Structures are given as C-alpha cells and as structure tokens.
Amino acid sequence: MTLTESGPSSTDVLTSNGHRLDPGPRRLGRLEPVPQTERHDRAALRHRLARDGYLFLPGFLERETILEFRRYYFTALAGTGVLEQGTDPREGRAAGGGRDLEAMRRVLFREIVPGPEYEALCRHPRIVAFYRWLLGGDDLHLHRRKLIRHIGPGETGIGTATQAHYDLVYLREGTDKVLSSWIPLGDCPLERGPLIYLEGSHHRVRAEEAAGTLRHPAASITADLPGLAEEYGTRWLVADFEAGDMMVHGAHIIHASLDNVDPRGLYRLSTDIRYQSSADVIDPRWQNHWHANDGI
Template identity: 35%
Template sequence: MTIDIEEPLYVNDGPLQPSDYAQLQPSDPATVPLEELRRRLRDDGYLFLKGLLPREDVLEARRAYFSYLEPSGVLKPGSDPVDGIFDASKNVAEFPGIGVGRLEDMAPQAQEFVTRALGAHSQPWYNQTLCKHPVLLEFMARFTGWGIENTLPLERTLLRNNIPQAKAIGVHYDQIFLRHGEPTSVTVWVPMGNVSLRGGGLIYLEGGHVLGRQFEDEFTEKAKVTGLSMDEAKSAFNRNMLSSGVLTEGPAAFGREYGRRWLVTNYEAGDVVLHTPYMIHASTINHDPDQVIRLATDLRFVDSSKPWDERWGEQFRLGDGV
C-alpha cells in the first residue's frame, strides 16, 4: 500500500520517491487481542500502537523538557514551550544532537544546549514519570509474558530532539549497540508530541527485521574471519562497521539496493512503536512547516532473568562508548 504525500519526504541522501515508501500499519491495543499483537511484532518486526499512553502525561513531559531547554535559546521567543517551536532566526548548527562531538569543542550556546539535553535524562519528570509510566510497565509485562518482576526498563535511554533541517538518524538496527546481551530486548519508541509526516519521525524498513538478522550473522562471520577478539566483535564501532555504528547514513539508496520500501506515518502524543532488536529503521529529516522540534525517546525493555547488556544499566552520558 502506497500513500500520497503532497510534499516530498527527505532523508540524509535526498528525497524518497513515492515508490520508496508505504504506510506504517497501526494497531489498537484496546481492541486487538494480545496474541494478535504479538504475532504482528513477530511477523512484521514492529508494532505501532495508537494511544497506548495517556496523551496528557506525554504532553506534560514535553512541556517540562522544552521549559528545561528554553534558556539555551532554542525556542521561538514568546512561544509556549509545549509547542516546541524552533527559533528559525538561529543557526541549526548551534543546536547539535546529543552525542555529537565533545562539549569542549563546541561554541558556548551549543555547549549549553547539549548540556541541558543531556541533563534532561536525569530529571524525575522524565526518567521516573515517563520512562517508568505504570501503563507502559503493565503493558510490557503482559505483552512479553515476562511478568512484572522480570520486566526491566533499562536506565540508559536516548531522549532526542530533532531540530528542523538537522541531520536525520542513519540506517541501523538496535542489536548493533546491545551485543553484550542476548537479542531479547524490545525497543519502545515514544514520540513526545505529535510528529507530522514531514516532521522527522522514525521510518521502518519493510521486512527489515529479517534483513537485520542476516546482516548480524554476516558481521559475526566476518569478525571470525578477520580475527576480532570477542570484545571487539561485540562493539558497535569495530573495524567492520561504520565509525558511527550505523549500516549507512543514506536510507534512500539503502532501500532501493535491497528492494524494500520504507514504512512511514504521522504520530500523535500517546502513540508508541515497539520493534525487535534486528528491525532496521532510520528517520526522515525534519521539514515540519511550522518549525516544530521533533522530540522522542528510545526506551528498551529486557527480561531480567536472562543475560542482558548491563552497559545499559546506567543513564546515557556523553562518550559512554555504547
């Protein structure tokens, strides 16, 4: 199924053509049986759940986040922080993403912005209220069958803002960065606010979970042939990978090379997307016409009764090597 989009969707290597994308299929967690939801995640590699979280709780966290970042000068003067409107008179380069470069190499405004974006990870309204929201914890315990006692939300999360016109997320699957544990984690991507089709949301490769597993098997075999140690082979940044750990920065060419479409949609506050550790995904460049900053977080859940990547047991910090 293809969808009509009036304006082009852009990724790091240019526009996606209409033949390059299709609709990400939603599921209603209130009406679809649990077994069917499990089947969809298993068969499709993703599960797009509409309205799982209370919308007002997500927007409250969004307001708190942008109020926290407001002193950095990122927001349009006079705008309501919950709207997250970028001050388009500023240079996008003054507001880099988390994990980009070293603080000491940044200009003062960029330093303040990144410092606040990092500090937001430790704020109670985020790491307790949102990341451990009781609705999410209860759903994940039931959905996975792990039970509430073994359903562990990992402390290391990635709370990302995406400024309009900034570079998008490259093509990757999460197990690349979680190789120190078994591939049993479930990622929960939470858009913290509405994300329009052109607003920089996540995109998923059709059948990408199958291809991701093939890639990982190939990386494992290549590690053996090239003589990597066990620790080197587990690293997302070993010499067989790109320096950033991603498969490629260019989703358009990647999808065409493997004959697969990118699945796209608009998201609303309260929606979440679950995906498996091998599901290949990326994001579009944020071209929101109203200069809305895309805000979202990557949460990961594991079965604590099985080996998991314990490097993810601490909050994200710049240069943590994960």
C-alpha cells in the first residue's frame, strides 16, 4: 500500500479489528516526520510534541541493528512453530498453522523479555542519549515493563489489533509526563499493521482528564476506529514504517494499530518502551518484566 497526498490510494483498504477505515481525506492522513532541520533543536521538538502529541523519527536507529534483533527474536521462537520452516528468521515469515502457544509464551516471557538482547535494544545508546537530551537531565528512568509483540498476517477479530487507547489509563499511578517509544522491529508498511494516531486527540483527552468528564474511563476506548474519528471530527494518521524508524508519543494521544494483511505472509514485530525523568512519580506496577498474567 502506498500513500498519496490525500492518504492511501483509492484501491487500498485499511482495517483494524475488522473495521474499515474511511479512506477520505477528512478521516485519513499522513504522519508528519520531524524534518532534519529540527532533529537537534530541543525547543522545536518539545513544541512539536506538545502540538502534535507525537514525534515521527525516520531512520533514528541503524537499520541493521533492528534487523539483527528481528533475526534473534524469530530464531529464539523457531522451535515453536511460529515460522515457516526453512525460511530466514530475519524475514519473519509466518507458518500456516500448528503453533505451540505454550512453548511460544515460555520462550517469550522467560527468555526474550528478560534477556540481555532485548534489554540492550531498549537501552540502545542513541535512545538513552535522546531521552536524556529531550527531557533535560541525566536522571532517566526506563520502565522495566516493556512490551514486544508479533502479529501474523490474517490474524483478525476484536483484540488482535491494538484497540484505540491512550497510555495514561495504564499508567495512572505515575506521572503524565511519561513518553513512549514505538519501534517497528523490521519494515512495517501499512499492510503489515503499524501503529496509527488520532490527530489532535491529545488536546481533547487532556482537557477531559483535567475536567473529569471523560466518557470512556476504560483502558481501551473502542475497536471502532472509523466511529471514533467521526466522534472526534478528525483523521487517523498513518505511515509506512521502515526498520530503524522510531515513534515517540505522549501519554494523552489516542492511538491504535491496523490489521496485518501482508500478502507476503510476514509478521509485524514491534516493541513499545517508556522513559521518564526519575524525578517524577514512577508507576510501581510497571517495574516488573512484562508477563502473560501481569493484569495491566
């Protein structure tokens, strides 16, 4: 799928949990990358983050670093039936069936999530240096609860793609100044189900949070993304991501993900991690490794 000036071309169909997004220019648009002229301007980035709710940083990390981690991840899961036999783990080609879900969870939560390879990625020197610079201090905290997910092509239905939400509902025992990085671990074009953002939604969410008038107190607002865009009178913003790109977003902007309908049969692999100043209140529930039954 490719983007035109008004959004995806007329032949493209974008869905999330089975709901078809309105492809018209009033309801669908592009994420705006941070231009190179602003990459080293902290005031400009802070202004952009406050205005837009996100920073889209193409090529932030070295492509090879990301692809080698993708290889490590799927190599670790190779014995669980996740990958098509005889294919390159770095490619991440999904098997047709017969996955051992118990074995997959065991490898994910006992080996990958607490492992040194994943920790090194999340604490990559470029990421750490960026957040220290952006937040304005060396006193930096990475939340230990870090999520990494693979979504296969054709996996549909409510709860497969990420439903619309904003991060603060999961982090209420800490500061609202926490920042999230969503990092695609491999190329992630539209058909592979990347994260998408509801344009300008953080302004309304922040105002309703302050006023205590939110009508959607639950963690996930809805799976009906086209209906939410109509309610807010705004657009879903999308992009074709490449390995090495990084998104940064605040705690109030609403986001979700598309369904993976990749015709090549490749997994969407991604991680989301959260940094904040150590001087701000830290949510204690996020200081353990992610596991299947953590209840958050």
